[in-house]
Amino acid sequence: MLFGKDRKATKPDAIIQQLMRIVGQKEVLYLQEDLISYECDGYTMSKGMPKAVVFVNNTKQVSDVVKYLNKQGIPYIARGAGTGLSGGATPLGGEVLISLVRMKKMLHLDLENRKAVVEPGYINLKLTQSISDKGYYYAPDPSSQYACTIGGNVAENSGGAHCLKYGVTTNHILGLEVVLPTGEIIELGEDGVPDRPGYDLLGLLTGSEGTLGIVTKITVKVLKNPEAKKTVLAYFDDIADASQAVSEIIAAGIIPAALEMMDQIAIEGVESAAYPVGHPRDIAAFLLIEVDGVAAGIEDQIDEILTVCKDNQVREVKVARDEAERGLWWANRKMGFGAMGAISPDYLVQDGVIPRTRLPEVLTKIAEISKKYDLRIANIFHAGDGNLHPLILFDARIPGQSERASSAGSACLKVCADVGGSITGEHGVGIEKSDEMRFIFHDDEIEAQTKIRAVFNPDDRLNPGKLFPQPGRCVEVKQEMSKEGL
Amino acid sequence: MLFGKDRKATKPDAIIQQLMRIVGQKEVLYLQEDLISYECDGYTMSKGMPKAVVFVNNTKQVSDVVKYLNKQGIPYIARGAGTGLSGGATPLGGEVLISLVRMKKMLHLDLENRKAVVEPGYINLKLTQSISDKGYYYAPDPSSQYACTIGGNVAENSGGAHCLKYGVTTNHILGLEVVLPTGEIIELGEDGVPDRPGYDLLGLLTGSEGTLGIVTKITVKVLKNPEAKKTVLAYFDDIADASQAVSEIIAAGIIPAALEMMDQIAIEGVESAAYPVGHPRDIAAFLLIEVDGVAAGIEDQIDEILTVCKDNQVREVKVARDEAERGLWWANRKMGFGAMGAISPDYLVQDGVIPRTRLPEVLTKIAEISKKYDLRIANIFHAGDGNLHPLILFDARIPGQSERASSAGSACLKVCADVGGSITGEHGVGIEKSDEMRFIFHDDEIEAQTKIRAVFNPDDRLNPGKLFPQPGRCVEVKQEMSKEGL
CATH class of the missing domain: 3.30.465.10 (Uridine Diphospho-n-acetylenolpyruvylglucosamine Reductase; domain 3)
Known part of the structure; x- marks a missing residue:
């Protein structure tokens, strides 16, 4: 696949020259050493070498580049900051990347x-x-x-x-x-x-x-901006209690601005990273709950949240004293993914969705997957809307671990799909989960979608091979699944 | 177009008989006297006689009816309660209506x-x-x-x-x-x-x-259910003041559950109908504002709303005493469209959207349209989200008035489109506004949409002739527009 990988281009070919005429000579990268950092986005398990990277400055240039590439039959991909987590901007090999970072006004x-x-x-x-x-x-x-x-x-x-x-x-x-x-x-x-x-x-x-x-x-x-916001941190010894508290808060008619959960391994990560809060290391999970709105209404909601937590055997629960403490709690939480680097050489972020009420059962199954694949799995969870992020910890230097991590990730998604959830909450399908689309869509449903793609993108020249399973790959996927006994 | 109108069917033809085999003999209407009430939905300016009405009882029957009609090349339309206001369920003539009212569990x-x-x-x-x-x-x-x-x-x-x-x-x-x-x-x-x-x-x-x-x-x-709700009624002598109050309420960070406006003619209507409140007849407009949420937060919002109204020369402003008064205010408001019957033999509801801040200017233009077409126009307005309902009053018995009402309605939509708004807020396009789609979409944008339709509905056999301008009609539309000096 990695078309171009062995090619040590030193002189721009005719296509590169034409792209330079459209956007300017300095706005096209084509030397292999310049292209290496564009082999993937934030999902690093799959890589491909682009033919070139073109920095466009306005809509007309985008249109002109697209028209020219169409004429040449060359596939292309739009790319932003490259922070995506499912390989949506990763080349298969040979595409032209159209970078939109200069269009930033x-x-x-x-x-x-x-x-x-x-x-x-x-x-x-x-x-x-x-x-x-x-x-x-x-x-x-x-x-x-x-x-x-x-x-x-x-x-x-x-x-x-x-x-x-x-x-x-x-x-x-x-x-x-x-x-x-x-x-x-x-x-x-x-x-x-x-x-x-x-x-x-x-x-x-x-x-x-x-x-x-x-x-x-x-x-x-x-x-x-809301007139006021308040933030609660609640430590639980049992993850089932924390889950029950989430359900009861929502059932009380409160819609928090945020309702986050982290489990013990995830806490170990964030406490080893840049913004430690001093969370106890021996709790099963914490909830980070923020409410916002009119100041007078917030106090009542906070009281109700504290009551729900106490009713569910919370070990300790507290309200952020001030904006500084609130800021620290959030900085700690937002380090979640990156902090895994502090406790593991590599990690794979997964992104599934489940009905909120199925959380304890899903976490039990994820623990079983962790055991089966012999890899630690941390869980960070947008608990309020059922969006789970299992973080699979592995060491790519140990042969076979990358593949095991990938299979464990897929198994986590299968669990989510099986309880009536979905294979992505917010990270997209990209390259990573195109095969897993079959966990939740039938062939005719995928066909309805690829027909829609064909209306806009009939030759699949724009970001080819993403989002949908590739024809002919379904048999392999099914075999793999049955091999794994899923 | 009214295919079937002169046909006095007394015996079911082969198609009707087959439909009866699928859904049951009593579940198919085909006699002209039975079909008359299905000639249109809540938009009565356009009518067409269906070939038959089929009452389906389950998904499989819907699928079987659709497959059979496809084989016969007969167009069909799904119909609910027939309360639509843009002719979305109105036959052009000769379609089979698939009524879903029996599937009501x-x-x-x-x-x-x-x-x-x-x-x-x-x-x-x-x-x-x-x-x-x-x-x-x-x-x-x-x-x-x-x-x-x-x-x-x-x-x-x-x-x-x-x-x-x-x-x-x-x-x-x-x-x-x-x-x-x-x-x-x-x-x-x-x-x-x-x-x-x-x-x-x-x-x-x-x-x-x-x-x-x-x-x-x-x-x-x-x-x-929200823990509490409170409702405010505010009478204004100047519609510009009422509009300014709307903007200031939203700018204060309050998102009311509802924020409705009615002008003087609309008030005349609702005060002549089933649930009169006793609104003064000489005000320019009233605002009906409801906030809901946690009880403690609501008082503050109500105070702020009252202050905004007073800052904008409100004549009188009050909070509903109890649920009975709140209910009466809403019953009065929800009679809005129907109440026009009390002050006019016929009326046409329009449905445009405008940026909230352009309201005074748009109302001035609608007043000019009223003058030009010599028809009274009442205005009911979901003011918070910029969704305007001009109600054009006319008498269909007076030759030419129906056509004038229709043209005045189209002119109101043009005004909405011209200030950066849209031709429908919530009633749909249907038959009524398919030509007006050109006010807001270019040909290539309409083409992108009809290509999407073709993915699902390639022969336009499901609800034909709706939503998009008919090919070849654009010239007529444009001529009519220029005749009217728009």
């Missing part, structure tokens, strides 16, 4: 109508930072928000810790400008319309993992 | 995971009624909720007065079972997944106005 800000228009390379956190002094923020907050781009968030329909109350990216997108795989430029969506006429193409493009078009302009909702 | 209720599974003919209000004693409700509340079906709500992506805070139907649908135009049965969506893998077909089907498939099972979210 805010084009328009309209606080009265609560929206902003940004280019796709605009960094997620920068939006909140640039409007927070006026009392506004942008809600979706993936853990990579200091680096990831809003264009990438649209492609992956990114979530984040605070998506329980406010929804994922698709709930915050009002409009898109898109370059279709034909090179045509279309506009989707408009101002704050509750029910757009026609089919919901805006919703269709959002989360399509870069397979239907390249987003070149994004209109997002911005929200008014 | 609740199949499953899971309050712990906050969801219910219903058949498409299940009536919207019945869901809230059946779970309210347990402290839950279903959020989307179209004014027709006592009659309309949840299947119809999915087709139209229905809204309602309380959609400002809680969103429209698409925000409350977790899963669908759908019979495709091939007769295949597919399942879309799953349990509470924040970001579903693959393309968002669930979102695509929702609001597709019965052109992509026939929904046979629906999983919806149910919500916990």
